[in-house]
Amino acid sequence: MPSQRSGGGFKRLRKALDDLSKLQAKTGWKDSAVYEDGTKVVDVAQYNEFGSKHTPPRPFVRVAVAESGQKWSKSLVQGVKAVINGNADVRDVLGSTADLAAGDIAKAIEAVTAPPLKASTIRKKKGRSKPLEDTNLMLQSVTGIVEDAE
Numbered sequence: 001m002p003s004q005r006s007g008g009g010f011k012r013l014r015k016a017l018d019d020l021s022k023l024q025a026k027t028g029w030k031d032s033a034v035y036e037d038g039t040k041v042v043d044v045a046q047y048n049e050f051g052s053k054h055t056p057p058r059p060f061v062r063v064a065v066a067e068s069g070q071k072w073s074k075s076l077v078q079g080v081k082a083v084i085n086g087n088a089d090v091r092d093v094l095g096s097t098a099d100l101a102a103g104d105i106a107k108a109i110e111a112v113t114a115p116p117l118k119a120s121t122i123r124k125k126k127g128r129s130k131p132l133e134d135t136n137l138m139l140q141s142v143t144g145i146v147e148d149a150e
Helices: 008-021 041-050 061-084 090-111 119-124 137-141
Strands: 023-028 143-148
Touching: 008 023, 008 061, 008 090, 023 090, 041 061, 041 137, 061 090, 090 137, 090 143
Parallel strands: none
Antiparallel strands: 023 143
16 A cells, blocks of 8 residues: 655645746846847847857856856755745745846856957947946846746
8 A cells, every 4th residue: 555645744845846836937137128229138148148140159148057057956956945844935945046047147247258359349338348348237137037937
């Protein structure tokens, strides 16, 4: 006869899994983040991450994932354990992990130095030569959010 699992820990695990299935954590840029000319920050981030016809790639999201992805996973695992033990809320755990990822992506944006900007771009930026720092809006608007799962 199979054993019944009805202890408090098992119930909390089932509830945590149910709660997790209803939520999703996202890190990136909201559609409301736009430059003065109306260009979405997420589009500029994508052009810089992968390059475009006029711009070489200056990856930062992939760098952050490679350098910090395991840290994010550990944060999530520790958080889920806290939820199972009744010491945390699923939404809070997902939110803190998404915020951690956003912070690491911001650090990766700050670390981009190559490829160097063209001389004409440096002139337009009044002598500033560091990539991805023109207005710092991309850096300042990267965020983590928790939403209902689609």
